[in-house]
Amino acid sequence: MGQYRVLRGRVNSVGFLPDERLIPYLELVGFGSAALIRTFDLRYDLISALVERWRPETHTFHLPCGECTITLEDVALQLRLPINGNVVTSVSLISRPVILCYELLGRSPSEGKFTSLRFSWLKDNFEHLMSTANEWEVMQAARAYIMHLIGGVLIPDANGSMVPLMYLPLLSNLHNTRSYSGGPQC
Structure with a gap:
């Protein structure tokens, strides 16, 4: 058996609590529960063990008790996000x-061209x-808080300091945002 290596994790969060006046809008778009995520208590040894058992050919984990996978429904149940609705493939x-x-x-944040919003800018301004x-x-x-949630918690990027601007147009009408499958994070 090869050397067992424990992965190092990268955990992001929003870094500030939403003002109570934002809560009705977070609930409206389906991010009320996701907004409650404050800390992550991850077991990197267990995550590493799962990575070792992942089979990309079948997109499943091979465990002693059989095969299993994580589905969109599993994630939706954990985060209480809507998953039935219009599919967002790209912007x-x-x-x-x-x-x-x-x-x-x-x-x-700028008068020029840019494709992402920095978390520091979102926090400083909102x-x-x-x-x-x-x-x-x-x-x-x-909208700013939801952008921070998307980039900081739901779909973090490699450096963990920005969120792609491509999600912002999905938040133009907060009453329609919930109609997207998985909210605006797909």
């Missing part, structure tokens, strides 16, 4: 990211919502 290139950010977030914020400003902050 076309965003030609004017500055305008998109101003329309949906009320501000933009962690503290003014007490006089109107409904539109609360919705902007909810």
Whole structure:
């Protein structure tokens, strides 16, 4: 038997709690439960053991008791995310990211071309919502928090510090977002 190696994990989180005024919007889009994720207590030795038993040919884990796999339904049940709805396969290139950010977030991190939003920018601009914020400003902050959830918890990237801008258009109408399969993270 070969050398057993324990993987090192990378865990991201949003890093701040949502303002209570954001909760109804997080619930509306189906991210109310995902917003409650605060910490991850991962057992890297167990994850490493599962990786060793993964068979890419069949997309299953080969265990002494038989084969098993993790399904979208398993993930949806754990995170309480909607999975029945319109499929999101990709978002076309965003030609004017500055305008998109101003329309949906009320501000933009840059005046040039960019394809991602930094978590630090989201936190700096949306962690503290003014007490006089109107409904539109609360919705902007909810979009920013959801973007942070997508990139920090649900679909983290390799460096763990940004979320692709391609998800933001899916949040343009928060009342329709829940109609996507798996919310906007697919």
